[in-house]
């Protein structure tokens with residue numbers, strides 16, 4: 001099995017409920033078990049500001065699924081949450097991103113792992129630190145170091 005990290009985000013239709021439901025759905029994927037889930041954090045949107053604040057989190061999975069099988073499931077869960085891509089970087093009910101898949105680097109037409117924006121988004125880095133403070137990227141950079149260098153998006157820790 002492989003340890004994979006999935007990022008969650010939402011800013012429509014009760015984001016904390018969307019994330020909580022998505023965690024349960026991820027935990028029940030085939031040949032997959034939920035190892036840990038991060039706290040949830042609220043923050044202002046990075047990019048277009050004319051949309052609601054986001055809630056973000058991450059989960060640590062142990063899976064036998066391939067990266068592409070896992071991606072298929074993530075996209076199916078997003079669809080089940082009624083995600084509509086009306087505009088690039090626009091608001092959405094649920095965003096699931098495959099952040100890390102073991103120590104693999106993957107770059108194909110469907111998948112970029114580690115996630116391309118991971119290193120400069122505190123709403124991704126902080127949940128990853130919650131899950132594994134020792135986490136290191138395939139290229140050797142530590143998540144802890146990246147988090148310290150990352151622009152501060154004033155994350156607000158939400159109560160469990």
Ligand SMILES: CC1(C)Nc2nc(N)[nH]c(=O)c2N=C1O
Pocket residue numbers: 008009010043044045046047048054055056089090095123153
């Ligand atoms: C619109 C954009 C870039 N900004 C975000 N901003 C925040 N705070 N959280 C997100 O998950 C997020 N996702 C995005 O895709």
